[in-house]
Amino acid sequence: MKVTIKEVAKEADVAVSTVSRVISNSSKISAKTKLKVWEAIKKLDYTPNQMARSLATQRTNILAVVLPQDFGESFSNPFFMQTLKGMSSCAKERGYFIMFAFREGDDNWIKRFVQSNFVEGIMLFQEEKDNEIINYLKDIEFPFVSLILPENTEDYLKIDKDEDKNIHEANGKYLGNYATKTIMDKLENKDDKNHDIINIKFIEKESTFEKMKSMILYNRDTY
Numbered sequence: 001m002k003v004t005i006k007e008v009a010k011e012a013d014v015a016v017s018t019v020s021r022v023i024s025n026s027s028k029i030s031a032k033t034k035l036k037v038w039e040a041i042k043k044l045d046y047t048p049n050q051m052a053r054s055l056a057t058q059r060t061n062i063l064a065v066v067l068p069q070d071f072g073e074s075f076s077n078p079f080f081m082q083t084l085k086g087m088s089s090c091a092k093e094r095g096y097f098i099m100f101a102f103r104e105g106d107d108n109w110i111k112r113f114v115q116s117n118f119v120e121g122i123m124l125f126q127e128e129k130d131n132e133i134i135n136y137l138k139d140i141e142f143p144f145v146s147l148i149l150p151e152n153t154e155d156y157l158k159i160d161k162d163e164d165k166n167i168h169e170a171n172g173k174y175l176g177n178y179a180t181k182t183i184m185d186k187l188e189n190k191d192d193k194n195h196d197i198i199n200i201k202f203i204e205k206e207s208t209f210e211k212m213k214s215m216i217l218y219n220r221d222t223y
Helices: 005-012 016-023 031-044 050-057 069-074 078-093 109-115 131-139 162-187
Strands: 062-067 097-102 121-126 144-148 195-206 211-221
Touching: 005 016, 005 031, 016 031, 062 078, 062 109, 062 162, 078 097, 078 162, 109 131, 121 162, 131 144, 131 195, 144 162, 162 195
Parallel strands: 062 097, 062 121, 121 144, 144 195
Antiparallel strands: 195 211
16 A cells, blocks of 8 residues: 555654655755654655645656657657657656657647646757747747757668667667756756757768768757
8 A cells, every 4th residue: 555645744753744845855844853754754665746746846857858740650760769768767867757749730839838837848859940949948948958850860760780770779879868968957957058959960980891870979059
């Protein structure tokens, strides 16, 4: 049976409201009381309700990944599969959650999305720079990372042999981790800018033995 906050309060011999304040790291609670509550939480193996914590801290720890409408066909490609998995695993390591959403047809969707106060930051996949959306997010100072895909993405992500698949997976995982770390650093004030534009560039490199396809360079544009 799931342990409740009331049971934690009883174990620590404090009020339920005190447990809530300890979880939200309120400065009004003494160090002695915090220690007692956290010991009770550990003993009972209590997991705080994320929504309740969000109300208390005014943070949701939810990051949105917004995908193009026609992105569904790309899910089967190892590059994009590993990109999304990299985002999810990187976010999890720092206590964030990922929510995936598909871009809607009209230009008001992003405003409704942001104004919901449900997400703290956005990672936005774009096939080309949408300056209207970017300027809107910059104007309201909403944290975001825009990932600009080149027009020839599909050509570079073709798989002719297993080695191509391995390269795509490694590059995708790196991109997912890189973009997610970038947005989390902004939210945690480790970056003095609240946005970044990441231009994804696929390049071809001749090796001594054979051509290595789909090596990737990332160009951060913070204009």
